[in-house]
Amino acid sequence: MKKNIKNAFSNFIDFTDSEWLEISKLFIEKKYDKGEFFIQEGEYCNYVGFIDKGLFSYYYLIDGNRSTRQFFFANNFISNYSCFLSNEKSKAIIQALEKSSVTLIHKSSLSQLYQNFPKFQQLGRMITENLFLIISEKYESFLLESAEERYLNLIENRPKVIQNIPQYMIASYLGITPEGLSRIRKRLARR
Amino acid sequence: MKKNIKNAFSNFIDFTDSEWLEISKLFIEKKYDKGEFFIQEGEYCNYVGFIDKGLFSYYYLIDGNRSTRQFFFANNFISNYSCFLSNEKSKAIIQALEKSSVTLIHKSSLSQLYQNFPKFQQLGRMITENLFLIISEKYESFLLESAEERYLNLIENRPKVIQNIPQYMIASYLGITPEGLSRIRKRLARR
DNA sequence: GACGTTTCTTAACCCTGATCAATGTGCAAG
DNA sequence: CTTGCACATTGATCAGGGTTAAGAAACGTC
Numbered sequence: 001m002k003k004n005i006k007n008a009f010s011n012f013i014d015f016t017d018s019e020w021l022e023i024s025k026l027f028i029e030k031k032y033d034k035g036e037f038f039i040q041e042g043e044y045c046n047y048v049g050f051i052d053k054g055l056f057s058y059y060y061l062i063d064g065n066r067s068t069r070q071f072f073f074a075n076n077f078i079s080n081y082s083c084f085l086s087n088e089k090s091k092a093i094i095q096a097l098e099k100s101s102v103t104l105i106h107k108s109s110l111s112q113l114y115q116n117f118p119k120f121q122q123l124g125r126m127i128t129e130n131l132f133l134i135i136s137e138k139y140e141s142f143l144l145e146s147a148e149e150r151y152l153n154l155i156e157n158r159p160k161v162i163q164n165i166p167q168y169m170i171a172s173y174l175g176i177t178p179e180g181l182s183r184i185r186k187r188l189a190r191r
Numbered sequence: 192m193k194k195n196i197k198n199a200f201s202n203f204i205d206f207t208d209s210e211w212l213e214i215s216k217l218f219i220e221k222k223y224d225k226g227e228f229f230i231q232e233g234e235y236c237n238y239v240g241f242i243d244k245g246l247f248s249y250y251y252l253i254d255g256n257r258s259t260r261q262f263f264f265a266n267n268f269i270s271n272y273s274c275f276l277s278n279e280k281s282k283a284i285i286q287a288l289e290k291s292s293v294t295l296i297h298k299s300s301l302s303q304l305y306q307n308f309p310k311f312q313q314l315g316r317m318i319t320e321n322l323f324l325i326i327s328e329k330y331e332s333f334l335l336e337s338a339e340e341r342y343l344n345l346i347e348n349r350p351k352v353i354q355n356i357p358q359y360m361i362a363s364y365l366g367i368t369p370e371g372l373s374r375i376r377k378r379l380a381r382r
Numbered sequence: 383g384a385c386g387t388t389t390c391t392t393a394a395c396c397c398t399g400a401t402c403a404a405t406g407t408g409c410a411a412g
Numbered sequence: 413c414t415t416g417c418a419c420a421t422t423g424a425t426c427a428g429g430g431t432t433a434a435g436a437a438a439c440g441t442c
C-alpha cells in the first residue's frame with residue numbers, strides 16, 4: 001500500500017525511483033483492528049501516519065465523555081501533530097473505528113529524510129498545512145453554519161463513511177448532543 | 192526592530208552573527224498607519240510579516256459585514272498564510288487597528304533563505320505550526336466555552352490591548368453580535 | 383459647540399440546541 | 413429466550429444568543 005503515500009507525496013515532491021526506494025524503506029505498514037489505538041492518552045506521539053484504508057477518530061475524554069474532534073479518513077495524514085512536534089504527552093486519543101491500514105513514519109526516520117533529502121523538508125510543512133486547512137474549515141463551519149447545515153455537509157461530503165459511525169460520535173463531532181442530532185434528523189426526515 | 196524577529200527565530204534556529212547579517216538583509220521594515228491594509232481582498236499575499244509593534248485584525252466581508260477571525264498582536268507572525276502558500280487571491284482582509292511596525296519577508300526571499308540555509312526550512316514549519324496552534328485553541332474555545340467565557344478569557348489574556356478594539360469587532364471575534372456582547376457585559380457588570 | 387456618524391445599549395420576541403428524564407431498540411452473552 | 417447494556421429517540425423545560433428596532437453615547441469635524 002506504499003504507493004498511496006507515494007502518490008500523496010508526489011503532489012509535493014519529485015523524486016527518482018532510486019530515491020523512492022531509499023525513502024520507502026523507512027516506512028512501516030501497520031494494520032489496526034476496529035477499536036485499536038493509534039495513540040492513547042498520556043502516550044508520546046512518535047509517528048505520523050498516512051491512512052491507506054480505514055477510518056479513525058480523534059477525541060478527548062472530558063469528564064469521562066468522549067468529545068470527538070476529527071475523523072481521519074483514508075488518504076489523509078493521521079497524527080496528534082501538536083504532540084509529535086512538541087514531544088509532550090498526548091491528551092487526545094486516536095482510535096480505529098474500523099479495520100484500517102496505515103503507513104507509518106517514525107519521528108527519527110522523518111529527521112533522517114529531512115537530512116538526506118533536503119527537499120523533504122517540505123513534507124513537514126505539507127503535513128502541517130494539511131492539518132491547518134482541515135481545522136480552518138471546521139472552525140469556519142462553526143462560525144458560519146448551524147448544526148443542521150454542518151450535518152448536511154457531512155452527509156454530502158462523506159456519504160458512505162458516515163453510515164458506519166455511531167450517531168453519538170457524529171453529534172460530538174458536530175459540536176452538539178446526541179439528542180440534538182436526533183432532533184435534527186427527525187426534522188429533516190419530515191421533509 | 193529586527194532584533195525582535197531575531198529573538199523569535201532564535202527559539203527555533205541557531206545561526207552565527209555573520210549568517211544573521213546575511214539573513215537580515217532580506218527583511219523589510221514597514222510602518223502601518225491605523226486603518227492601513229496589510230492585505231486587501233483579492234490581492235495576492237506575497238509576504239509573511241512579524242509584528243514588532245501594533246495590532247492587526249484579520250476579517251472577511253460577508254454580505255458587507257465585517258466578520259473578524261483573528262487579531263494579530265505584537266511578536267507574532269502575520270499573514271494570510273493559506274494564500275501565501277497556495278498563491279490564490281486573498282478572500283480575507285488584514286488591516287492595522289493602530290499604528291504598527293512590521294518586519295516583512297517576501298516569498299522569494301524566504302525561498303532564498305530555504306536554499307541558502309537548509310536549517311531555515313524549519314521556519315516554514317514554525318510559522319505554520321504557530322498558526323495551527325492559534326486556530327486549534329480558538330476552535331477548542333468554541334466547542335467548550337460559552338461566549339461569556341470566551342469574553343472573560345480574552346480580557347484575562349489581552350487585558351490592555353482589548354481596550355483599544357471597538358466592541359463590534361470583539362463581538363465578531365467572539366462569534367456573537369454586538370448586541371449579544373452588550374448583554375454579556377451588562378450581565379457581568381451586575382456582579 | 384452643534385451636527386452627523388458611528389458605536390453601544392436596551393427591550394421584545396424568537397429559535398436553536400442543552401439538559402433531564404423516560405422510553406424504545408438492537409445486539410451480545412449467558 | 414431473556415437479561416443487560418449501549419445507543420437512539422422523544423418530550424418538557426430552559427438558557428444563550430440572534431433579530432429587529434429604537435434610543436443613547438461617543439466622537440470627529442466644521
